[in-house]
Amino acid sequence: MTGRMKRISILGATGSIGQSTIDLVRRDKGAFDVVALTGGRNIARLAEDARALGAALAVTAHDDLLDDLRAALKGTGIEAAAGSAALNEAAARPADWVMSAIVGAAGLAPGLAALGQGATLALANKETLVAAGPLVMAAARASGARVLPVDSEHSAIFQALRGEDPDTVDRVVITASGGAFRDWPLERLARATPLEAATHPNWDMGQRITIDSASMFNKALELIEAKELFGFEPERIEVLIHPESLVHALVGFHDGGMIAHVGPPDMRHAIGHAMYWPRRTALPVARLDLAEIGQLSFRAPDPRRYPALGLARQVMAAGGLAGAVFNAAKERALDHFIAGHIGFCHMSEVVEEVLARQMTCGHAGAGGFGLDEVMSADRGARLCADAVVVERQG
Ligand code: NAD
Ligand code: MG
Secondary structure (H helix, E strand, C coil): CCCCCEEEEEECCCCHHHHHHHHHHHHCHHHEEEEEEEECCCHHHHHHHHHHHCCCEEEECCHHHHHHHHHHCCCCCCEEEECHHHHHHHHHCCCCEEEECCCCHHHHHHHHHHHHCCCEEEECCCHHHHHHHHHHHHHHHHHCCCEEECCHHHHHHHHHCCCCCHHHEEEEEEEECCCCCCCCCHHHHCCCCHHHHCCCCCCCCCHHHHHHHHHCHHHHHHHHHHHHHHCCCHHHEEEEECCCCCEEEEEEECCCCEEEEECCCCHHHHHHHHHHCCCCCCCCCCCCCHHHHCCCCCECCCCCCCHHHHHHHHHHHHCCCHHHHHHHHHHHHHHHHHCCCCCCCHHHHHHHHHHHHHHHCCCCCCCCCCHHHHHHHHHHHHHHHHHHHHHHHC
16 A cells, blocks of 8 residues: 555544544544545534545435535535435445444445445444345455454454464454443333433443443344354354453454453544554554553343343344344334333333244345345334334333
């Protein structure tokens, strides 16, 4: 890459991961040529970053905000566009590296578009792999593109595996903080509010993933993500609660040794790792003082507190479109929890019910599938989740 700037695009630039990515780009501006930035409703943020980084194109997901975006970019020469087709086109613009940091299944089609043009896909959007892992990895193989994990646990596994023979791996452990309610009495969980669930003990993240951390749906998605990314058998992937959030993952080898990845809870480490890979570069991340930290603790997750983990195991065993159904049902259950339609503990009940219904309809267990099948399983699961919620209220 010497002598040439790396052409990059950031999908979901206005979110938590997107902003951390932009922070790193701004610190090393001469190294990057910014092709496209995409965002949602925060037009001011999107326009300001597009100007600051000299992006060629800025896209909002919302058609109704195109005029606002155009106005905000007036006189800059930066192209403005809106809507889902424009998001896919932005992702398909020739680039060397694309950050996938849209939240939810909405990130799938743009991620596939980026892989299709051969760009390295830095993948924060885990939903992409949960809903369509085999499709995404096949798209990468077909174009020779690479998928580099950005989720901290998966970046940790990726780093622990460097130079190792994957066949010597016995097991993989991903850690979980346990989320906002890890120490709450079980009977209090039913009354937990969205605001309480959106307060993370260690990480500063978007609202949705923070609530998913409290319910462990985030870790459930990450189990599936690990299976799809690295091809580990589900029974070799474990979850441990680690309240300090400093050890992100451990890889155990068949000689009995384990390699752990340790670092502060700052996503700029994993983002920067994917940005400069295969080089390591200096990053503005705090250095840990282990003597001051004193101890690292681990414990097994209680299945009664975190039913989402058991659901993820069911999904991995079923394969096919079960991941797409699971992810979509989870997204809708989360919408209904945030809207106050269902309680915190109902989220996993709704997802379980949707899985049961969609599997018996034959949607979930199908073999080979394309994007159309994934999107249709996704839509079906969302409608089913809405129906389950209405039935519960009635
Ligand atoms: P966020 O909510 O802060 O930002 C999401 C971004 O996606 C925003 O730019 C938003 O405008 C855009 N967006 C939302 N809905 C969209 C839609 N329908 N179409 C197009 N764009 C849309 O989310 P985040 O916390 O930055 O998370 C982004 C992704 O990274 C998620 O998949 C999350 O699971 C994953 N992730 C996040 C963290 C973290 O620390 N925040 C860590 C690991 C993985
Ligand atoms: Mg994670």
